[in-house]
Amino acid sequence: MEFIDRIFSTQSLFWFLSFLTILSALMVVTSKSPVYSVLYLILTFFCLSGHYIILNAQFLAFVNIIVYAGAIMVLFLFVIMFLNMKEDEAETSPTLIRTLATGTAIVLGVTLVLAFSTVKVAAFNPMAFDSQVGMVKNLGSVLFREYLLPFELASVLFLIAMVGAVMLGRREAGDRHF
Amino acid sequence: MLPIVLLSVFGIVVLFLGFSKSKNILLPATLLFLLVTLIANFVDWNHQYLYFNDMLWGNNASMVFSGIVLLSAFFVVALTRGFEQEGEAAQPAEYYGIMLFSLVGAIMMISYENLIILFVGVEILSVSIYILTGSDKRNLRSNEAALKYFLMGAFATGIMLFGMALMYGATGSFVISDISEIIGTRAWNEQSQLLYAGLLMLLVGLLFKVSAAPFHFWTPDVYDGAPTIFTAYMSTIVKTAGFAALYRLLAGSLASLQDYWFATLATITVLTLLAGNVTAVYQTSFKRMLAYSSISHAGYLLIALTSLTAKSQSSILFYSLAYSLSTVSAFGVLILVSQQQASNNYDAFNGLAKKNPFLAFVLAVSMLSLAGIPLTAGFMGKLFVFTDAAQKGTIWLLVVAILASAIGIYYYFRVLIAAYFKEGDLATIRIAPFYKVVLIIVTTLTIVLGLFPDLVLQLV
Numbered sequence: 283m284e285f286i287d288r289i290f291s292t293q294s295l296f297w298f299l300s301f302l303t304i305l306s307a308l309m310v311v312t313s314k315s316p317v318y319s320v321l322y323l324i325l326t327f328f329c330l331s332g333h334y335i336i337l338n339a340q341f342l343a344f345v346n347i348i349v350y351a352g353a354i355m356v357l358f359l360f361v362i363m364f365l366n367m368k369e370d371e372a373e374t375s376p377t378l379i380r381t382l383a384t385g386t387a388i389v390l391g392v393t394l395v396l397a398f399s400t401v402k403v404a405a406f407n408p409m410a411f412d413s414q415v416g417m418v419k420n421l422g423s424v425l426f427r428e429y430l431l432p433f434e435l436a437s438v439l440f441l442i443a444m445v446g447a448v449m450l451g452r453r454e455a456g457d458r459h460f
Numbered sequence: 461m462l463p464i465v466l467l468s469v470f471g472i473v474v475l476f477l478g479f480s481k482s483k484n485i486l487l488p489a490t491l492l493f494l495l496v497t498l499i500a501n502f503v504d505w506n507h508q509y510l511y512f513n514d515m516l517w518g519n520n521a522s523m524v525f526s527g528i529v530l531l532s533a534f535f536v537v538a539l540t541r542g543f544e545q546e547g548e549a550a551q552p553a554e555y556y557g558i559m560l561f562s563l564v565g566a567i568m569m570i571s572y573e574n575l576i577i578l579f580v581g582v583e584i585l586s587v588s589i590y591i592l593t594g595s596d597k598r599n600l601r602s603n604e605a606a607l608k609y610f611l612m613g614a615f616a617t618g619i620m621l622f623g624m625a626l627m628y629g630a631t632g633s634f635v636i637s638d639i640s641e642i643i644g645t646r647a648w649n650e651q652s653q654l655l656y657a658g659l660l661m662l663l664v665g666l667l668f669k670v671s672a673a674p675f676h677f678w679t680p681d682v683y684d685g686a687p688t689i690f691t692a693y694m695s696t697i698v699k700t701a702g703f704a705a706l707y708r709l710l711a712g713s714l715a716s717l718q719d720y721w722f723a724t725l726a727t728i729t730v731l732t733l734l735a736g737n738v739t740a741v742y743q744t745s746f747k748r749m750l751a752y753s754s755i756s757h758a759g760y761l762l763i764a765l766t767s768l769t770a771k772s773q774s775s776i777l778f779y780s781l782a783y784s785l786s787t788v789s790a791f792g793v794l795i796l797v798s799q800q801q802a803s804n805n806y807d808a809f810n811g812l813a814k815k816n817p818f819l820a821f822v823l824a825v826s827m828l829s830l831a832g833i834p835l836t837a838g839f840m841g842k843l844f845v846f847t848d849a850a851q852k853g854t855i856w857l858l859v860v861a862i863l864a865s866a867i868g869i870y871y872y873f874r875v876l877i878a879a880y881f882k883e884g885d886l887a888t889i890r891i892a893p894f895y896k897v898v899l900i901i902v903t904t905l906t907i908v909l910g911l912f913p914d915l916v917l918q919l920v
Contacts, residue, residue, distance in 0.1 A: 394657055397626075401652060427513075429513075429576065430512060431515040432574070432576045435577075438468055438471075438561055438564050439565075439584045439587060441561065442584060443587055445475065445554055445558060446591030449551055449554040449558075450594060450597065454597070
């Protein structure tokens with residue numbers, strides 16, 4: 283029993299999910315076919331939602347699945363299928379740029395890893411722990427009380443995006459019909 | 461707060477005005493709305509305020525910054541002439557609506573107290589500019605510019621957001637006065653490393669928006685590809701709002717860490733000055749030269765930011781105003797000339813002074829101001845910025861900046877030589893009366909501010 287408990291403990295679940303997240307994220311970048319990339323991206327989002335559940339934020343986990351894995355990624359798949367991309371069409375950038383990009387990525391990675399390695403995380407304090415923080419009720423009250431202004435102003439952002447999408451996407455006289 | 465509410469409502473009103481048959485009402489309505497907002501912006505004069513649980517902050521300086529942004533927007537909108545030249549494909553109601561909405565983002569970037577407001581503001585402004593860049597749908601260059609800007613901008617915003625998350629991890633707060641307090645309680649070497657990593661990423665994101673080197677590679681292509689009127693719009697408004705945001709971040713919460721970020725920002729300043737000015741020399745297109753000139757002016761503004769003395773804020777403020785005014789008039793002349801000649805090159809200006817002395821004079825004042833010749837606002841702006849650097853004691857930075865402005869004189873004068881001394885067959889260009897009035901006002905302001913800079917400086 284103890285063995286099973288240990289396997290399914292939160293900590294081992296965390297390591298397993300993290301491993302899966304990073305692996306699928308790497309597969310997104312390395313896959314040759316864009317369709318596979320998108321499917322791996324969906325897997326990545328599911329793993330991230332798993333992390334949210336471990337953190338006791340169920341609402342975020344489901345929103346993440348519904349919005350990202352559900353809506354946006356399906357849209358992605360549609361677009362890729364419409365474009366009918368061939369596998370060999372992926373352009374390769376010049377060697378110099380690739381070397382520089384790799385170098386920059388390594389420097390950034392090393393910097394961040396070093397920064398993270400020095401951080402001392404405060405020990406777990408059961409008194410200050412509130413299991414209800416991630417629940418939708420608390421989230422709602424924070425969103426509509428303290429963060430009301432950014433929440434409302436985000437609507438301006440969406441309105442701009444909507445107006446822009448209609449403006450740029452509208453078919454005009456003389457345009458090609460598909 | 462009031463301008464944000466007004467602009468959001470006015471933006472929707474303009475979108476609805478687009479339903480009416482006559483498109484002539486759009487331009488006067490938008491100008492009226494901008495004027496009302498400009499007045500409403502100064503309602504809280506001499507009051508310091510905090511709105512919505514420490515989300516928005518404001519004082520006289522932030523109001524003057526918002527005023528500069530609204531004034532530049534007013535001038536640029538006045539130069540659109542209702543998009544009549546664009547023909548059937550133009551959608552003026554949408555253009556004006558998006559312009560008004562984008563100013564909401566600019567004002568949020570100027571007067572944020574919470575980093576979340578900064579993020580939403582940056583997004584509102586950037587997304588509007590992506591759309592306006594690609595608004596010339598049939599032009600392949602415009603499409604390319606919009607896509608390029610959008611992809612790179614999205615990455616920059618992602619990096620910026622990551623930086624904010626790390627700063628939150630290090631300090632436990634998004635409110636910049638709280639962050640400053642928490643940083644103040646710790647010694648230099650006791651700070652969490654996450655704070656430094658987060659600060660750098662946040663700076664990268666914001667410096668991308670103001671096109672500082674080495675994050676400037678998008679600028680020439682985007683400025684060149686976008687419709688000229690929107691190039692004028694983004695080179696004035698994004699720059700002013702971006703530098704107000706950077707100043708607020710560095711002075712409001714990270715001033716005590718100046719020893720840490722000074723070396724980084726000073727390097728970026730030198731790179732920006734050199735990259736902007738040296739590359740501008742090799743351009744044959746006036747529009748592209750103005751793009752590089754906007755990079756180099758980001759460099760001069762960065763000098764004031766890097767020095768961060770007590771006077772930095774007023775120098776940045778004055779410089780942004782001077783730069784915005786001269787840029788608006790330079791683009792105003794370019795729009796007329798490029799329409800006549802169907803070209804943005806220096807050659808298009810050949811012989812401009814012969815039949816169009818007024819336009820040549822406007823161009824001359826604007827170029828002299830951008831180059832920093834005395835008696836113009838640009839000179840006073842450079843003077844204040846250089847004084848900041850001298851006060852901080854960074855003489856080497858000053859030397860680089862003066863060399864850079866010497867190079868600047870060369871490429872700004874090329875167009876003047878073309879306009880005044882070269883032979884050309886440019887016919888008389890008809891200027892609409894209102895357009896002429898705007899150019900006169902902007903040019904007069906450039907000269908008046910060059911003679912009496914205190915008119916603006918005493919405000920803050």
